[in-house]
Each structure stands twice: as C-alpha cells, then as structure tokens.
Amino acid sequence: MLNRKNVGNKERIARVLGGCLMILYGLIGLEGKSLGITIASVGFVSLVTGALRYCPMRAVFGCKPRGN
Numbered sequence: 001m002l003n004r005k006n007v008g009n010k011e012r013i014a015r016v017l018g019g020c021l022m023i024l025y026g027l028i029g030l031e032g033k034s035l036g037i038t039i040a041s042v043g044f045v046s047l048v049t050g051a052l053r054y055c056p057m058r059a060v061f062g063c064k065p066r067g068n
Helices: 009-029 034-052 056-060
Strands: none
Touching: 009 034
C-alpha cells in the first residue's frame, strides 16, 4: 500500500518545504500556544506525506500524480 506513490515531484517538494516552515513557525513563532501546536502538527503531516510520496487522502479520493 505505501509503495504506491500518489504525490508527484513538484508537490512533494512543496509539501516538504511547507511542512518544515509550518513546523518552525508553529514551534518558534507561536511558542507554547495551542495554535502553534496545531500549525506544527499540520506541518508534520505535510512533511511526512511529502517524504513518503504517499497521501492517504489522495488515495481515498482516487487522485493520481500529474507529472513526475
């Protein structure tokens, strides 16, 4: 299941970079606030789905990567 890639290269790069920025902003910019923890959590999910090139929500809706 996880060996099926459903996230393309451009989207993968965007997810990894966006996830890193969200984690940094959530933990450093909004330190100790619940909004910061929420943003960091969403960033972590984005980072993991980008790194694995697999997104469960895209699989549920049957989306395929446009281009590699």
